[in-house]
Amino acid sequence: MSSSVSRRRLLQAVGATAAVSATGSFACASPAHAAVPPARADIGVSARPFALDQVRLTESRWLDNQNRTRNYLRFVDVDRLLYNFRANHRLATNGAAPNGGWDAPDFPFRTHVQGHFLTAWAQLYAVTGDTACRDKATHMVAELAKCQANNSAAGFNAGYLSGYPESDFTALEQRTLSNGNVPYYTIHKTLAGLLDVWRHIGSTQARDVLLALAGWVDLRTGRLSGQQMQAMLGTEFGGMNAVLTDLHQQTGDARWLTVARRFDHAAVFDPLAANQDRLSGLHANTQVPKWIGAAREYKVTGTARYRDIATNAWNFCVDSHTYAIGGNSQAEHFRAPNAIAGYLNKDTCESCNTFNMLLLTRELFTLDPNRAALFDYYERAWLNHMIGQQNPADPHGHVTYFTPLNPGGRRGVGPAWGGGTWSTDYGTFWCCQGTGLEMHTRLMDSIYYRSDDTLIVNLFVPSVLTWAERGITVTQTTTYPVSDTTTLQVTGNVSGTWAMRLRIPGWTAGATVSVNGTRQDIATTPGSYATLTRSWTSGDTVTVRLPMRVIMRAANDNANVAAITYGPVVLSGNYGDSTLSSLPTLDTSSIRRTSSTSLAFTATANGSTVSLGPFHDAHGHNYTVYWNAGGTVRLTNVGSGLVLGIQDMSTADGGRALQWHDSGTADHDWHMVADGNGFRFRNAHSGKVLGVLNMSTADGATVLQWSDNGTADHRWTLLDQGDGTYKIRNEHSGKLLAVANNSTAVGAFAVQDADDGTADNRWRVVRM
Numbered sequence: 001m002s003s004s005v006s007r008r009r010l011l012q013a014v015g016a017t018a019a020v021s022a023t024g025s026f027a028c029a030s031p032a033h034a035a036v037p038p039a040r041a042d043i044g045v046s047a048r049p050f051a052l053d054q055v056r057l058t059e060s061r062w063l064d065n066q067n068r069t070r071n072y073l074r075f076v077d078v079d080r081l082l083y084n085f086r087a088n089h090r091l092a093t094n095g096a097a098p099n100g101g102w103d104a105p106d107f108p109f110r111t112h113v114q115g116h117f118l119t120a121w122a123q124l125y126a127v128t129g130d131t132a133c134r135d136k137a138t139h140m141v142a143e144l145a146k147c148q149a150n151n152s153a154a155g156f157n158a159g160y161l162s163g164y165p166e167s168d169f170t171a172l173e174q175r176t177l178s179n180g181n182v183p184y185y186t187i188h189k190t191l192a193g194l195l196d197v198w199r200h201i202g203s204t205q206a207r208d209v210l211l212a213l214a215g216w217v218d219l220r221t222g223r224l225s226g227q228q229m230q231a232m233l234g235t236e237f238g239g240m241n242a243v244l245t246d247l248h249q250q251t252g253d254a255r256w257l258t259v260a261r262r263f264d265h266a267a268v269f270d271p272l273a274a275n276q277d278r279l280s281g282l283h284a285n286t287q288v289p290k291w292i293g294a295a296r297e298y299k300v301t302g303t304a305r306y307r308d309i310a311t312n313a314w315n316f317c318v319d320s321h322t323y324a325i326g327g328n329s330q331a332e333h334f335r336a337p338n339a340i341a342g343y344l345n346k347d348t349c350e351s352c353n354t355f356n357m358l359l360l361t362r363e364l365f366t367l368d369p370n371r372a373a374l375f376d377y378y379e380r381a382w383l384n385h386m387i388g389q390q391n392p393a394d395p396h397g398h399v400t401y402f403t404p405l406n407p408g409g410r411r412g413v414g415p416a417w418g419g420g421t422w423s424t425d426y427g428t429f430w431c432c433q434g435t436g437l438e439m440h441t442r443l444m445d446s447i448y449y450r451s452d453d454t455l456i457v458n459l460f461v462p463s464v465l466t467w468a469e470r471g472i473t474v475t476q477t478t479t480y481p482v483s484d485t486t487t488l489q490v491t492g493n494v495s496g497t498w499a500m501r502l503r504i505p506g507w508t509a510g511a512t513v514s515v516n517g518t519r520q521d522i523a524t525t526p527g528s529y530a531t532l533t534r535s536w537t538s539g540d541t542v543t544v545r546l547p548m549r550v551i552m553r554a555a556n557d558n559a560n561v562a563a564i565t566y567g568p569v570v571l572s573g574n575y576g577d578s579t580l581s582s583l584p585t586l587d588t589s590s591i592r593r594t595s596s597t598s599l600a601f602t603a604t605a606n607g608s609t610v611s612l613g614p615f616h617d618a619h620g621h622n623y624t625v626y627w628n629a630g631g632t633v634r635l636t637n638v639g640s641g642l643v644l645g646i647q648d649m650s651t652a653d654g655g656r657a658l659q660w661h662d663s664g665t666a667d668h669d670w671h672m673v674a675d676g677n678g679f680r681f682r683n684a685h686s687g688k689v690l691g692v693l694n695m696s697t698a699d700g701a702t703v704l705q706w707s708d709n710g711t712a713d714h715r716w717t718l719l720d721q722g723d724g725t726y727k728i729r730n731e732h733s734g735k736l737l738a739v740a741n742n743s744t745a746v747g748a749f750a751v752q753d754a755d756d757g758t759a760d761n762r763w764r765v766v767r768m
């Protein structure tokens with residue numbers, strides 16, 4: 001347990017950066033929120049998000065999640081969060097009770113979570129104007145300033161601010177630290193939280209504490225050799241490169257970029273820059289914040305290597321390491337590329353990783369706003385993983401650490417270290433709890449972007465955009481994804497010709513865009529942006545329809561293991577309190593939607609009816625996300641009515657195929673493994689596949705089972721006869737699967753035969 005402990009968490013606040021990364025053109029957007037714009041603009045950016053106070057969620061599941069997190073943020077006792085800081089900096093703890101879990105006074109990386117609270121309070125204030133959260137943030141900063149000011153009495157260097165002794169950093173630098181602490185991981189959180197209180201609330205005290213702490217980082221790292229620094233980066237350090245780059249942008253002081261680049265981790269960056277996926281075996285969430293930092297460093301330096309690192313990392317992670325729900329990692333680690341079906345365990349999909357991947361996606365989108373795949377991924381992960389991460393039955397919106405993908409899994413699984421089920425008010429304080437606070441206070445931040453005068457609509461959520469600089473209001477109304485349609489009404493100073501770009505997801509077909517009821521003749525290619533350019537009138541209403549259908553999403557490594565999707569939604573099976581020992585076998589042709597007002601579906605699996613619903617709503621019951629969707633079939637001969645099996649239920653190479661009564665033995669069940677345009681028939685009992693003796697091409701040659709070694713005689717093509725029967729043709733010989741001598745006898749052997757029109761040449765494929 002302790003070996004994985006030293007790399008357990010995650011995050012940072014870089015995404016918040018993007019929200020204010022424009023050159024301050026919206027500083028006047030809302031006088032109520034004294035957002036402090038950055039001193040420097042990002043390089044290479046061709047789309048920008050709106051400020052946090054310009055987009056508001058309206059009634060929806062998203063707003064419900066935000067409100068539950070708001071309840072907790074308003075409830076939590078700041079004195080308890082200050083306990084470890086005050087104790088470490090030799091100040092009175094004012095009678096506050098210490099916390100448990102990852103903020104217990106003896107936990108090695110205590111005070112990692114407080115920065116998340118600062119960020120979440122600041123964001124919620126910026127988004128909603130919640131002054132209770134603003135006041136908690138500024139109060140906490142004032143108390144942290146007192147801790148920092150007492151450093152000489154505590155024996156620490158100027159600027160230090162943490163809940164554990166500075167001597168942990170000495171041990172870290174000397175590579176002798178063995179208590180499980182990940183010191184710069186926690187410092188990153190504190191820096192990011194202070195930055196957010198400065199830029200979203202306008203607290204100059206937060207700025208001053210931040211600059212002093214950053215100066216301390218410069219002091220400690222500036223005296224290390226490059227070799228010492230790289231060795232130290234072997235210990236998880238969060239997104240130090242990201243937050244220090246943000247500080248450079250915010251202040252305009254090049255000193256912070258210099259410090260940031262000391263945290264460029266060569267062992268991780270070098271292969272990514274060379275477009276090599278060497279992620280297998282790495283602690284997953286230790287890496288993602290570094291990638292975000294690379295994107296930030298690109299936007300400051302313009303150095304292509306940084307952009308390549310961030311882009312390649314995103315591509316590898318999303319394409320080769322991500323489950324259907326948009327999460328990655330198993331037991332917190334990356335596995336081999338495309339290893340998905342082999343890792344459907346209880347400890348899949350740590351929440352932090354996805355939160356950070358969303359931040360990375362935002363960073364990349366501003367560089368490449370034509371790449372619809374970015375927000376196709378974002379929507380998938382945001383909806384299926386992040387929205388479902390929070391327990392809707394808990395008024396404080398507590399979260400799960402892992403999202404299990406084992407058959408019969410159930411949300412509410414804590415980390416290996418610290419255990420438990422759901423996070424709690426004061427007893428857990430895991431990394432995922434911290435990033436969850438950030439996630440659910442910024443659910444609105446990626447719905448809309450802008451590129452000059454063009455409005456980009458990426459997500460379909462009930463919301464209101466106040467584009468203050470142009471005097472335009474956009475009101476989005478929808479029940480998506482229950483409905484496939486959303487409407488966007490533009491009001492205010494909309495006149496003139498400008499464009500609205502609408503994401504047309506890759507999963508749709510036949511998407512339409514209408515204005516005031518009139519269908520527009522514009523391209524709506526799936527996986528692209530539809531561009532609607534017109535001369536607008538206040539009140540114009542755009543209706544976007546994105547037809548949804550059931551699509552099976554197979555695991556990269558096993559075409560028979562698949563998740564069910566409907567539009568952007570992963571559908572899971574509700575198994576109540578039942579346990580499942582293996583993936584249920586799904587009859588994919590049986591999936592039916594049973595309601596037009598909800599995403600209720602049914603299907604047949606393991607021969608029984610199971611209810612399907614959106615995975616983000618799969619709470620309080622056991623579920624399965626993945627299915628054995630290849631299923632098994634029985635092959636019934638049309639001539640005899642008998643089924644194909646293996647002689648004496650042999651499991652050996654060379655066991656002969658024959659026909660037998662449908663007696664239910666396991667050797668009668670076959671998995672159809674998709675293979676090009678054909679299939680391999682894998683016997684469910686023996687695991688061997690159906691082939692032809694010696695790869696013969698002769699009429700009458702023996703059909704048998706053999707190890708699945710990839711020879712061409714193992715592939716068969718189904719020829720649909722239009723009456724519910726099939727001819728099954730061997731791809732190597734071109735002959736048909738048949739019964740010797742057209743026999744109808746029990747025990748007659750299977751052979752390959754010419755297509756001579758006899759009934760034994762045809763089979764019914766009966767799904768089990």
Ligand SMILES: [Zn+2]
Binds near residue numbers: 009353430431
């Ligand atoms: Zn986490």
